[in-house]
Amino acid sequence: MDNEAPDPLIFAATLLAVARDGAARKTDRTRARLLAALARELGSGLTRHDLKVAEVTRTAGLAHGTFYRYFPDMPAAVETLIEEFSHFVQMHLVAARTGTETDSRERVKAATLVFARLFRRNAGLMRCLIGLAAEETAFARAYRRLNRDWYGRVAGAIARDREDGRPSEEHLPAAYALGGMIDEFLAQIYLRREPALAHLANDEERIAGILTDLWCFGAYGGKG
Structure with a gap:
């Protein structure tokens, strides 16, 4: 071992x-x-x-x-940890999207699967990120920074796929809404341990499939 x-x-x-x-x-x-x-x-x-x-x-x-x-103290240590963890998560998500085919559904599923795996394996750290996101602390700043960078990429992908002539900034609300859906669903499974979803806890592939279907419908109108 x-x-x-x-x-x-x-x-x-x-x-x-x-x-x-x-x-x-x-x-x-x-x-x-x-x-x-x-x-x-x-x-x-x-x-x-x-x-x-x-x-x-x-x-x-x-x-x-x-x-x-x-x-200097425990809060400073935790802030440092969460800051570095934020970059760790972002690095893996970017790598997942970069290493896939150009098909939108494959990109989404690859990133969603990696995020589900990261969430499950680092649930305590994810709890800090999500639970403290609303506070004006380094925790919240790290989380918002992670979200802004990531959702900017997502909005750009939606704009490219839809080819509707709208700038990527106009797709940011959809990106944030879909990202919030994923955060909440994974929190229900791995943080709050919702009994109705317990059968999914060990099946990251199925979780990624469910969320990918919903994401593609919301972002691309079911294409992909």
Whole structure:
């Protein structure tokens, strides 16, 4: 088991890979250990209000005082983690769309499948992003930045597919509405654990298929 490659869609595993990289600077490795421990604590079901420096450093295998060499307090550490996680999610979504055929449905399904997998594997971090999106904090800014960049690309794709002469900005409301649909559906499954959707929790392909059908109907009028 120890020799198995880490899941590249689990952000904590990505951080641990940095922490174990002998070629990286010691300060970078230690910082990554702290952030990975923080991600694991959030993944265990704790909220950001429940987090304790002592528990995070214990999970990381570091002295208590080490935490304060990198972060002034726990909120700052969590903000840093969420900021980096936002970029991690965006990177995977862009890669999923870039690596597919030009057919719109295939692009949508590839990105939706990756997002469902990211959501499931990083549910604790997604809870932070979604739950705090309305607050005027670094959490919210990171989430809105992620959304703006992503939905701008989506609106551009809708404009190109429809070829109706309307600028991509006019398709932004549809992009936001469809994105909100996906966020809410995945939150029902992986955060609120809605019993009526429990049978889908282990079937990411089916989840992606359902959401892709709805997305293509709303964005492209059923084409794709």
